[in-house]
Amino acid sequence: MPKIFFLPNKKFCLNGLIVESKKNENLLNLAHKNNIKIESACEKSCICTTCHCIVQKGFNSLKNIKLNENDILDKAWGLEIKSRLSCQIKVINKDLVIEIPIYNLNYIN
Numbered sequence: 001m002p003k004i005f006f007l008p009n010k011k012f013c014l015n016g017l018i019v020e021s022k023k024n025e026n027l028l029n030l031a032h033k034n035n036i037k038i039e040s041a042c043e044k045s046c047i048c049t050t051c052h053c054i055v056q057k058g059f060n061s062l063k064n065i066k067l068n069e070n071d072i073l074d075k076a077w078g079l080e081i082k083s084r085l086s087c088q089i090k091v092i093n094k095d096l097v098i099e100i101p102i103y104n105l106n107y108i109n
Helices: 028-034 067-073
Strands: 003-006 017-020 054-059 083-085 096-099
Touching: 003 028, 067 083
Parallel strands: 003 096
Antiparallel strands: 003 017, 054 083, 054 096
16 A cells, blocks of 8 residues: 655644555545544635645655646646645555645635
């Protein structure tokens, strides 16, 4: 099973956390299941950027980004080349390293 490493984040995951994921598990659901309360203002409907994350490792193992996610990501603060919305990420078969940005449209850490 793939391992997901959530990097330390002073609001959501102070010390960082490594969890195992099932294939095709949604990253946001996985975070919530492990008490990492990443925001999701649109409740996973891909119309906001509150669940923005940066895939530091394993980015190329993810399915290609869909056009609507790409359009929404343009609004994210701190957008990087490996940015994705955690509500749209399905873990495939590779380990991932996930950074939760220190800011989004709803909060600043």
